[in-house]
Amino acid sequence: xVQLVESGGGLVQAGGSLxxxxxxxxxxxxxxxxxxxxxxxxxxxxxxxxxxxWGEDTxxxxxxxxxxxxxxxxxxxxxxxxxxxLKPEDTTVYYCAASTSGTIYEREDGYNYWGQGTQVTxxx
Numbered sequence: 148x149v150q151l152v153e154s155g156g157g158l159v160q161a162g163g164s165l166x167x168x169x170x171x172x173x174x175x176x177x178x179x180x181x182x183x184x185x186x187x188x189x190x191x192x193x194x195x196x197x198x199x200x201w202g203e204d205t206x207x208x209x210x211x212x213x214x215x216x217x218x219x220x221x222x223x224x225x226x227x228x229x230x231x232x233l234k235p236e237d238t239t240v241y242y243c244a245a246s247t248s249g250t251i252y253e254r255e256d257g258y259n260y261w262g263q264g265t266q267v268t269x270x271x
Contacts, residue, residue, distance in 0.1 A: 149173035149260050151243045156265030159233055163269070167228040169243030169262055177201060177221035180246040182258060183228045185267075187239045192255045195241065196228060200249030210236075233269045240264040 155167040167183065182197040196217035197206040205217055216229040226243060242265075244258035252258065 149245070151245060151260055151262035153241065153243045153262040153265040156241060156267045158268045158270065161233060161235055161269055161271050163233050164229070164231045165233065165267060167230065167241055167243075167265060167267075169226045169228075171224045171226070171245060171260075175221070175224055176245050177224075178249055180249055180251045180257075181217075181219060181226045182244045182246070182251065183217060183226075184242045184244055184255060185237075185239045186242065186264075192242065194253045194255075197251035197253075198226065199251050204251065206251045206253070230267070233267075235269045235271045238267060238269050240266050 150172045153169050159165055178200045180199050183195045184192045185195050186192040195211050198217045198219050202219050214232045219226045243262040245260040246258045
């Protein structure tokens with residue numbers, strides 16, 4: 148059974164940093180794309196950042212460029228999202244997702260496995 152478990156969320160002041168981690172168990176995903184999404188209440192889930200198979204390419208939403216960095220450690224079966232210069236508008240739940248493809252998809256239907264989400268709250 149595949150499980151994705153996020154950690155690292157919490158409360159931080161504006162301008163601060165958080166590092167989200169997503170540990171995957173049940174199978175290896177080194178050849179698969181991974182993504183971090185976020186979802187505000189009553190809104191659709193949007194891709195924040197994605198990383199392709201073996202980390203060969205990355206994607207960032209416009210709001211994440213220059214502030215967030217996605218990385219993966221396939222030896223640990225873990226994906227990270229380093230978030231710097233956080234803003235109050237970054238406050239929401241962040242989800243880790245794994246695809247059965249090596250290609251980064253911007254839509255959530257490109258991902259087959261999801262974590263439970265971790266709350267990020269940025270105070271002003």
